[in-house]
Amino acid sequence: MRRLTSAFLGVLTAIGIFLLPSAPAAAAEVNLAPSATASASYTSPWESVAAINDGIDPPRSNDTVNRRWGTWPQTGAQWAELTWASAQTLRSAQVYFFDDGGGVRVPASWRLQRWTGSAYADLPGTYPVAADAYNTVTFAQVSTTRLRVVLQSGQASVGLLEVKAIGENGRQSGWNPPGNLVTPLNEVWQHQESTYPNLYGFRNYGWDQIMANRGSINYCVRWDSGATVSAALRDQIHAALARQFKKWMDVMRGHNNWPYADVPLKVVGWAVRDRAQLQWNDNSVDIYVGDIRENAPQCAQACGRFFNQGGTYPNCPGGASHHYDMSLWLTAGMGGGAGGDWGQRLGSEYFVNSLNADDIHILLHEIGHSFGLDDFYDWTPTGVCCFLMKAGSAAQITEFDAWMFRDWWRHLKSRYGY
Numbered sequence: 266m267r268r269l270t271s272a273f274l275g276v277l278t279a280i281g282i283f284l285l286p287s288a289p290a291a292a293a294e295v296n297l298a299p300s301a302t303a304s305a306s307y308t309s310p311w312e313s314v315a316a317i318n319d320g321i322d323p324p325r326s327n328d329t330v331n332r333r334w335g336t337w338p339q340t341g342a343q344w345a346e347l348t349w350a351s352a353q354t355l356r357s358a359q360v361y362f363f364d365d366g367g368g369v370r371v372p373a374s375w376r377l378q379r380w381t382g383s384a385y386a387d388l389p390g391t392y393p394v395a396a397d398a399y400n401t402v403t404f405a406q407v408s409t410t411r412l413r414v415v416l417q418s419g420q421a422s423v424g425l426l427e428v429k430a431i432g433e434n435g436r437q438s439g440w441n442p443p444g445n446l447v448t449p450l451n452e453v454w455q456h457q458e459s460t461y462p463n464l465y466g467f468r469n470y471g472w473d474q475i476m477a478n479r480g481s482i483n484y485c486v487r488w489d490s491g492a493t494v495s496a497a498l499r500d501q502i503h504a505a506l507a508r509q510f511k512k513w514m515d516v517m518r519g520h521n522n523w524p525y526a527d528v529p530l531k532v533v534g535w536a537v538r539d540r541a542q543l544q545w546n547d548n549s550v551d552i553y554v555g556d557i558r559e560n561a562p563q564c565a566q567a568c569g570r571f572f573n574q575g576g577t578y579p580n581c582p583g584g585a586s587h588h589y590d591m592s593l594w595l596t597a598g599m600g601g602g603a604g605g606d607w608g609q610r611l612g613s614e615y616f617v618n619s620l621n622a623d624d625i626h627i628l629l630h631e632i633g634h635s636f637g638l639d640d641f642y643d644w645t646p647t648g649v650c651c652f653l654m655k656a657g658s659a660a661q662i663t664e665f666d667a668w669m670f671r672d673w674w675r676h677l678k679s680r681y682g683y
C-alpha cells in the first residue's frame with residue numbers, strides 16, 4: 266500500500282509549463298448539463314446527440330471539428346433534451362445553434378420546456394436566435410429532471426452544438442466537518458505540509474488532472490501480465506474502475522463549490538507485451554504493444570499526462586482526446602499496491618477477482634494517493650482509529666477519509682479560481 270514517492274519526486278525535476286485552466290465565470294453557478302443524458306426527436310445518422318452536453322464550446326455555428334446534433338432532412342418541430350437521474354435546480358440555459366449555411370440553419374423560433382412529472386411545460390423567457398454565439402435564456406428557478414429544447418425549423422433542418430443548463434446542485438460553500446474531526450484534520454494537513462515541502466508547488470494531483478479536463482478523467486491500462494483479456498473482461502475492468510473512482514468523486518458532489526456533479530471516467534488505451542493477448546478487434550481503445558518501461562508495458566508517453574504536464578499532447582497519435590491522465594497498472598502476482606500522480610498499481614489477479622466487489626479497497630486507497638492523500642504508517646491523528654488511508658484498518662472510504670479528501674480541495678481550489 267505504499268505511496269510511490271519516487272514518482273512524485275521524479276516529476277519535481279521535470280520542466281513543464283502548467284497552463285492554469287480558465288476560471289469559471291461565476292463560482293456560484295454551475296453547468297449541470299454534462300451530468301445529464303441527451304436524447305432527441307431525430308438525429309441524422311452521421312451526427313450525435315451526445316454533442317449537446319459534451320462540455321465543448323463550439324468555435325462557430327458551422328463547426329466542422331466537434332460532434333454535432335442535427336436533424337437533416339427532418340424539418341418542423343424537433344427537440345433535444347437533457348435527462349438527469351435526480352431533480353436539478355435550474356435558473357438559465359445557454360444554447361448554441363448548429364448552422365452550416367445549407368441543410369441545417371438556425372431555427373425560426375425555439376423554446377425551453379421542463380418536465381413537470383406528467384407533462385412538458387414551457388419556460389417563459391426571451392429567446393434570441395443568434396448564430397456563432399450562445400443564446401442565453403433566464404427564467405424563474407425551476408426544479409426538474411428534464412430540460413427540453415424545442416426548435417421550430419425555418420429555411421432548413423435544425424441542430425444544436427451545445428446546451429448549458431445553469432443552476433445549482435445543493436452546493437455548499439465553506440468547510441464544515443463534524444466537530445470531532447476538526448482537530449485530526451488540521452493535524453493531517455500540518456503533517457502533510459511539513460512532510461512535503463513542495464505540497465503547493467506540485468501541479469499534477471488528480472485535482473489538477475480533472476480541472477484541466479474540465480470535469481473528466483482518462484485512463485490507460487498497463488496490462489503487466491501474460492494472461493489474455495477478452496472484450497468482456499476489458500469492459501468489466503473499465504466499469505469496475507469507474508465505479509471505484511466515482512466513490513471518491515461522490516465525496517465531492519455539492520461540497521464547497523466543487524463544480525462537478527459527476528466526473529466521467531474513460532479508459533482510452535491498453536498497453537500489452539503481445540497484441541494477441543487482447544482478444545478484440547474493435548478500435549474502441551488505443552492499443553500500445555511492446556513499449557516497455559519499468560519492466561512493464563506502458564501506453565505512449567506522448568499521450569500521458571505524467572510526461573506532458575503542460576497539458577498539451579502534440580505528439581499523441583490520436584490527438585489530445587486520446588490522452589490519459591492516469592495509468593491503471595495491473596501486475597501479475599503483486600500483493601498490495603502503489604499510487605501516485607501517475608495512477609495506481611495493484612495485482613492483476615486481485616483486481617480481476619474483485620471486479621464485482623462493492624469496495625476494491627486497495628484501488629480506493631491508491632486512488633487516494635493520486636489525489637495527494639498520505640499514508641499513516643507511523644502516526645495516527647487524534648481521536649480517529651480506522652480509515653482507508655491507514656492501511657489495514659478500514660476497507661472503504663470512511664467519513665474521515667472523505668473529509669481528508671475534501672481538505673485537499675479546500676487548500677487547492679484557489680489554484681483554479683474557486
Ligand SMILES: [Zn+2]
Nearest residue numbers: 266267268640
Ligand atoms: Zn498507501
